[in-house]
Amino acid sequence: MNIRRRGLVAALASMALLFPGTAALAQTSATAAAPTVASAVEPLSNLPLISVVLADPDPTHNTITYLNASKDNVVPSTVDLVGAQDPAQNLTALSAEIKGRGNFTWTLAKKPYQLKFSSAQSVLGMAPAKTWVLLANHADTALLRNKVAFDLARELGLPYSPESRFVDLEINGQDLGNYLITEKVEVKTNRVELQDDAGLLLELDNNYGLAEDYHFYTKTSNTLFVLKDAKGGVSVPLSPTVQTAYTDIQTYLNTLESLLYAPKPDWTKISSMIDVESFLKYYFVFDLTENPEIVASSVYFYKDGPNDVLHAGPVWDFDSSEGSYAVEHLGGDPESEYVKNASVLRRRGNGWFGELFRNPQFVTAANQMYTGEVRAKIDALTSKIDGYAAEIKQSANRNFQIWPVLGKPSVFPAGNGHLVRSTWAGEVSYLRDWVAQRAGFLDGSYGETVPIVRYSTHVSTIGWQPTMSTGQIAGTIGRSLRVEAMVISHQNATVPGSIQGNAYVQSLGWQGWKGPGSTIGTTGRGLRMEGVQLRLTDQLAAKYDISYRAHVQNNGWMPWVRNGATAGLPGQGLRIEAVQVRLLPKGPNASYRSHVQGIGWMPYVTNGTSSGTTGRSLRIEALQLKVSAGPYTGDISYRGHVQSIGWQSWVGSSTFIGTTGRGLRLEALQIKLTGERAAHYAVRYRAYVQDVGWQQWVWDGATAGTTGLGKRIETVQIEVIPKTS
Template sequence: MLRILAYIIICLPLWSCVWNGTESDPDFLPLDDSEYPYAELPRLVIETDDFSQIRDRETKIPAKFQIYGKSSPESNVLDLTVKGRGHSSFTMAKYSIKLKFNEAQSLFGMPADKEWDLVSNQRDKSMLRNYITYQLARILQDEYSPQCRFVELYLNREYMGVYLLVEHVKVAPHRVNLVKNDSSFLFERTGESDDDDIIFNSTLNCIFNIKYPKAPKDESVELLKAHVNIFETELSSGNIALSDWIDIKDFVRYYWIQEFSKNIDGDFRRSIFITWQVNEPFKMGPVWDFDVAYGIGNTTTTSPDDWHARLQGWFHYLVKNNTFKSQVDQFWKDNRSFFVDLTDSITSISILLNEASKNEFNRWPVLENDKVWPFVDSYSSYKAAVDSLKSWTTKRIQWIDEHL
């Protein structure tokens, strides 16, 4: 359990705090915020052993971690390991980081766990796309949607910018809650794999990576693979009793989150999580990875017009099923107001980042950059980036209303 401590500490003028501790066993990790001042968000301070650089997604580097508030530390110094995370996102100048604490920590009121992700959101100049999607999933009563908090990160005494601290997707009681055995699975539709991933190819040429069990037995892998292949064969044939295979309500909700956002990764390419337990239907989720969504594409901006998710993967066949299609239509009618509310809330949510965005774009002056990957959009200000997101979602709702 993370113990929140109260400290009375004298800071430099204008709340510019510079802390010093012993290198081997510090009481405080140094924080110099004279250039990037407090901006109404918690600050995470991380120092790796010997200031080692995070060079890949495999090497776990021992490190120290501390949370700062406005003018003083708000946690003990904690031990953890850090490494790179993500595929394309790790190749960016402002990269994402995987955290694993030595002991489970409850961060900002979120349930205790050892594993957390710091998502850079560098492609998303509003910095809101992942956050609003996880909130939308929760509002739509998804079984589990990752909890998250905006923070600012100082890594090895260098300001790294605004990050989203997110619960790492894993099987655990307060995350993806499955019965832990050899016939319960969390797996991911993916386009890339690492050397230690457990992957299999399906009948419809999908690459799936088994995330749980961590080291499945061969018979467990074959059990899941066979079940997926039989499902895909019957699904593509059009002769299938859907309720025997999938949780239809769950699939419909997941479909609409991907369709509404026009998530590029949500076209059944990668970051698509699915769960299955023997004698139960497939379930979709949790939703994950929306930095190329709501108008942001891989090489250009995307229009709020046209269908997207229903053209790809399993959904390509599901929407041809009358039972599924009727529930898709009804879900939009029943829940349209929540999508409208999300759009209306974008401006108010962005207020959380008004001050921090000044630090972010001082550190990474990319607002007007739309020429060099990974950026495809250009804005004159942070407000313009937020307004663009809100305008896109408004137009998306209108298009769906007219073409459902």
């Protein structure tokens, strides 16, 4: 790592000539610098620099090695901040303490820290406080995820959301790279400003909460909560006022959970116990980012005394969000109905938001808030990411010289983390594209005019489950229980139409289409549903697509299908175990089919569904693609890279790419939209490649597959999605 000693060692050596007693101090170099020794501090990039000099009376503590050895090692220091755009915001030789912080992030090579000044300080224009957090963002190879989430929460007006600034950090002259200095989540002036002496700040912490002095489990969801802070302070033992409040909050949360998890929840009572607005804003920040921590840890709530309701927030800890993972259950699919299903997808943790979404009133409020407050903020995120990236470009390039992690396996468990690009610009592009796709999906999923789908499943040994709302998982996962029947309907529609359903039942086959509110499948006969078809009628069908999928025995989640297509595997003796249903606004759909070795042309599939084969080592030889009619003119343009031929010419939807009857493999493809469609929609696609497996999604003319490697494409997925600004 780069170490900048500047004039510090020379100054100490000069002192040693005048004062022999300082010779040992000079030998310790910058790692044991005395705070009274002045040294020029200069920025490392265009960002402000925070320079920390360790200054413990015990010289053996004045090393980064000691500081990083334990989070419990607190080292007195002096702090300079230079390079602020407003010189008045620079700080000089301030007394402070520095220590490590974090849980998972503390285990990584680049460490996060906490600075505590001896008196409250304004840092880079942020409100004065003593304690500040330096986030290393080492798990986030774009360096932007926490900033994106924190600023979104602030723009939505979620109280006490952390303010933050990008900086460079050095300790004892050693350049540690790019950091985000941010406000700490704590009960203090200019932080979480509780007024009542009985006001409490709680953390949902199923991961690490047992290490805290005060923690408890809720009775219904078995969630571990921690008393994180209090207006009256957290001491051992607690003061009588705080102890009473701590006892009362446990009763309060248990009462709230009994209401949330009731088969028929009472929204009037639920909404009287929570600040619905803060819960909605908190939800949208976590759902936009698909933060898997929502069921696990770093999830905060506060209640300002016995007469207050429970508030959600502040937000915290987005290192593993926004596409950091590549798997849906950990938030890797930008088109997942994520937060409302996170506890089911992860098969662990707290499910409060899933229970809230069972209430049509909460769904309606979410739709209204999205239209009025959220949509514009989320649609602006891609341009904000570009702005953040431009701001930290110099610092980021330095950071990855110090910490060479680009192009290497993710720090997350093998097979779960996204494929880290070889350049920081590539990582920023990946984040931007992921957020753009997520924003596009949310734009189609929420809004005041979007109808609410309501459905329930009848499950073996359980019976009828509680009714779910749009996008929620109905049924069970991991319990080997069959779905036997289903009832589905909708409400809040502004156009005429209904939802119809058809079920394929063990020993009976397809039952035939039934209207809304009718039971499809059977009850009391012990027969499994093996397939389901759903469709819309009248103007509802003209305005929306109904999209649904099934979780099938031995197969897991099957691909999403639409508008009367079959979900499940009817006739194969495999039970459906769970289903999801959602409405999506009409737009151009990609429809495509593959010509496969030994099979020939396979049936057409639509948006995002797999075409081809996997696990059979069969090459795709040709691909035919078309886009359905939509509100804009234009077409699809695509070309293939074929064995022994190379790149073919670009063609439109009237023909196919590749070859038939020649036994040649399709090795790569490029797809783009034309005309007005290109201005309003994007096409994304990916290939399953011989010896490689699924590649990452690519967009709008980029290459999927390989060239020059002689590898066949075996499966493709293609979809057209709305663009965001």
